[in-house]
Amino acid sequence: VGGAVEAVEQGKGRAKTAGGVRARVRAEMITEIKATARRHLATDGANLSLRAIAREMGMVSSALYRYFAGRDELLTALILDAYDDLGAAAEAADASIARDDVRGRWMAVTRSLREWALAHPAEYALIYGSPVPGYAAPAETTAAALRAIVVLVRIMSDAAPLTGPSYPFSPALAAEIARVRTVGADGLDDAAMARGMVAWTELFGAISFELFGRLNNVVDQRAEWFDVQMTAMLDYIGV
Amino acid sequence: VGGAVEAVEQGKGRAKTAGGVRARVRAEMITEIKATARRHLATDGANLSLRAIAREMGMVSSALYRYFAGRDELLTALILDAYDDLGAAAEAADASIARDDVRGRWMAVTRSLREWALAHPAEYALIYGSPVPGYAAPAETTAAALRAIVVLVRIMSDAAPLTGPSYPFSPALAAEIARVRTVGADGLDDAAMARGMVAWTELFGAISFELFGRLNNVVDQRAEWFDVQMTAMLDYIGV
């Protein structure tokens, strides 16, 4: 398989390289199927129809089974892509700000998450909305969800030590909070990590409220309101 | 119509009262249809099927059209009921605590909202989850959504004056926040109202995280974690 790719690199279009071409065409087909699926997601929600995707691509629905074992596998691929894309947006936003400007990094990252969600509402709903009925997300998806969160945790970690309100936890809850810290924030104490989790909830709560219509007829100045909330969380965390 | 109901009250089962009986049977049918629909919501999500409901009730699907003009009208009825039920739970929780114990009232009400959501996950998803594809919620539903929120706002109002962090708002955002205040919190200033809206976001963000699986493999001590978050919000608001 790896050899086929090398053949493409060396062969410069000669017939011998066709094996590599086949692999590349296959990858492009998968990309196109997912792109078409994403477009359908936008109008039909998670009621993803393989037949509709095939129809739009001008092929017969059974052909899709060459690429995905079924509807659920396609859904899983879309979910993984969405987490990855969201995570990449967060990383790019973080990288664009000077390391020592931790507040600036927090605002840039949270804004980038909001903007990604606004630009990809259906994909956001897929990963942060109500669960798709009849679909059980495989374990790999929960790992993929970490990517964006790690960026946020690192920012907090870079700003440590943090001071702010703390609350008593049972040993069991304290252990769980400590476990969250292992994703990249060893420098934070339990109380700071807990405040970070409060902010995490506020962040996605705010994005979901906006996207799912909870702000309709309530707040129209949405970018500003989002910034207010995220600034409030910064202060609350103690950054 | 009102006369028919009176006839039932007076007639004590005689044949003449059959008109009132018809109206009551009709109301009972509507209740039963909605109850069946709610049960289906739990397994199939918002992909509510009129045929499946009719089948379970032992009737033919077209018979449902005697009671609801179509699928969307049934969905609307379920949404209105859900908001109402949620609001009633909040009001009951609030009423169970001494008036001057504002912190106790806040905790009782927010807990009751979480518990309602856990007991009615599908209905919660219907009103606070991702929008149902192809369904446009009529304006009446946004009014119904207020009931639970008014309870929270009143608690804050009863605790006024509140002190806490404040942020600069544009005049446009300030006007929107002022408008929110009119639902029953005239005693609050803009900054306090904004903090309340932050808490509102955190509250439903926390419930949604728990219900939609975002806490899986992260936090298992959920009731305690919820209390921590809601206590944090109380302090943040300044109650």
Add this chain to the structure above:
DNA sequence: TGTACATCAGTGAACGCGCGTTCACTGATGTAC
């Protein structure tokens, strides 16, 4: 009180769609000798 008529609930068939998945197959492309 008794009877003629109107209202209403529910039926059953039909229309015109949709779906995921399987299977035997054709024909093109890639591989091994």
Add this chain to the structure above:
DNA sequence: TGTACATCAGTGAACGCGCGTTCACTGATGTAC
């Protein structure tokens, strides 16, 4: 380099389902005189 064989993408038909909504209808219940 040329040829025989293997791989693979995509087809088209079929299976066995599902759905919302409309419509003419039957038969029971309620109403007006």
